[in-house]
Amino acid sequence: MDKLLIKDAGALDGSIKISGAKNAALPILMGALLVDGVTTIGNLPHLNDVTTTLELMGRLGAKLTIDDKFNVEIDSRSIHSHEAPYELVKTMRASILVLGPLLARFGEAVVSLPGGCAIGSRPVNLHIDGMREMGADIDVEAGYVKAKSDGRLKGAKIVMEMVSVGATENLIMAAALADGTSVIENAAREPEVVDLANFLNSMGAKISGAGTSVITIEGVERLHGGHHDVLPDRIETGTYLVAAAMTRGRIRCRNTDPNILDAVLVKLKEAGAEVTTGDDWIELDMHGKRPKAVNIKTAPYPGFPTDMQAQFCAMNAVAEGTGTITETIFENRFMHVLEMQRMGADIAIEGNTAICRGVEHLSGAQVMATDLRASASLVLAGLCADGETLVDRIYHIDRGYETIEEKLQNLGASIKRIG
Numbered sequence: 001m002d003k004l005l006i007k008d009a010g011a012l013d014g015s016i017k018i019s020g021a022k023n024a025a026l027p028i029l030m031g032a033l034l035v036d037g038v039t040t041i042g043n044l045p046h047l048n049d050v051t052t053t054l055e056l057m058g059r060l061g062a063k064l065t066i067d068d069k070f071n072v073e074i075d076s077r078s079i080h081s082h083e084a085p086y087e088l089v090k091t092m093r094a095s096i097l098v099l100g101p102l103l104a105r106f107g108e109a110v111v112s113l114p115g116g117c118a119i120g121s122r123p124v125n126l127h128i129d130g131m132r133e134m135g136a137d138i139d140v141e142a143g144y145v146k147a148k149s150d151g152r153l154k155g156a157k158i159v160m161e162m163v164s165v166g167a168t169e170n171l172i173m174a175a176a177l178a179d180g181t182s183v184i185e186n187a188a189r190e191p192e193v194v195d196l197a198n199f200l201n202s203m204g205a206k207i208s209g210a211g212t213s214v215i216t217i218e219g220v221e222r223l224h225g226g227h228h229d230v231l232p233d234r235i236e237t238g239t240y241l242v243a244a245a246m247t248r249g250r251i252r253c254r255n256t257d258p259n260i261l262d263a264v265l266v267k268l269k270e271a272g273a274e275v276t277t278g279d280d281w282i283e284l285d286m287h288g289k290r291p292k293a294v295n296i297k298t299a300p301y302p303g304f305p306t307d308m309q310a311q312f313c314a315m316n317a318v319a320e321g322t323g324t325i326t327e328t329i330f331e332n333r334f335m336h337v338l339e340m341q342r343m344g345a346d347i348a349i350e351g352n353t354a355i356c357r358g359v360e361h362l363s364g365a366q367v368m369a370t371d372l373r374a375s376a377s378l379v380l381a382g383l384c385a386d387g388e389t390l391v392d393r394i395y396h397i398d399r400g401y402e403t404i405e406e407k408l409q410n411l412g413a414s415i416k417r418i419g
């Protein structure tokens, strides 16, 4: 199993190109299943979750053509299977997003429940309840969601009891081909929801209000083909900005979108970083200074993203002063803290808050990645630790970071993948 070996090589310095967003790419690929035609998707990140999704689409019968730049052409006219089996989807939570498109277009879907993961139990009740309100008949048995609809789904008013990114996306896709109008209240406002809506609208869907908490979808007869480029990954961007801040360095992230990272940029400025932005770039410069610890509380967008929490925990671990990190989205997202403690971090967990007292230096250790962002945070910690850090189980990191070691090497880091 691959591991990452990291040594402190001083301040990061340089420029990197940000990839397309995993969390937009996955729903958009699933959304291509709604299209009665040929779709091409550009700026797709080359990640394990994307490959798994493409494999799933192929199994369903979609015809895929992938060019050398990883642009993918999807012909969804040939879909013949409506089942997403366990062995294919078990590694990927987002696989539940196949439910809405298959049910809406073919009137049936059988999808393996993705199960919990290291960060929490992650139920899908909101996805199922919403589709039931649209007239679907859904049973959950033997680990599978079995959904049927007698003819087309029916437009409905759905009031979400809590904000869920995935459920909002699944219900938008289900409603896109329903009879009549659907309204989703208390919808997630994440930029990835907006990118999905933009993609579907460019294929003929009628979705308005994406990016606000009330989304209206007027069902249409069919979606036609077209082209869409996935939006830049705000979490990958944030991760590299934090890496530069922790190492007291300087970085320019290119091909990104500074307008969807406000909560993160505010906290980096509070930590002492000079941050400048252009149309599609962000530059961060610490001028050699140690970052100051910051207080963070995660919240749905536009609040501080839970997917950046572990990385800020790593920054606080080496920062000046004490910072608290409060996690409000997932019940078990502090696994990285236990590993950072093994590297000499002074972090105490009280309920859903981690109290981080910054230390001058961490010490390298063999650590285990437990989930995607926890893995990233351990890599960042390794960049500031004395001696060697060996991060094990990095298949988690390959779900969400394209060529992380190459990008960090380009910034001057000492990091290599070993088998």
Ligand SMILES: CC(=O)N[C@H]1[C@@H](OP(=O)(O)OP(=O)(O)OC[C@H]2O[C@@H](n3ccc(=O)[nH]c3=O)[C@H](O)[C@@H]2O)O[C@H](CO)[C@@H](O)[C@@H]1O
Residues within 6 Å of the ligand: 022, 023, 024, 026, 093, 094, 120, 121, 122, 123, 124, 125, 126, 127, 128, 162, 163, 164, 165, 166, 167, 188, 192, 306, 307, 329, 330, 331
């Ligand atoms: C592929 C993708 O886009 N993943 C992101 C998505 O995950 P995902 O879409 O799975 O996360 P949700 O927004 O749905 O989860 C938010 C909260 O709602 C709960 N919940 C969700 C659905 C449901 O039916 N019932 C329920 O109780 C979850 O357990 C969690 O506590 O948003 C999360 C929150 O920003 C991010 O951390 C993930 O990176």
Ligand SMILES: C=C(OP(=O)(O)O)C(=O)O
Residues within 6 Å of the ligand: 023, 092, 093, 094, 307, 372, 373, 400
């Ligand atoms: C939790 C994450 O992803 P997923 O929902 O795909 O597990 C993440 O991207 O940090």
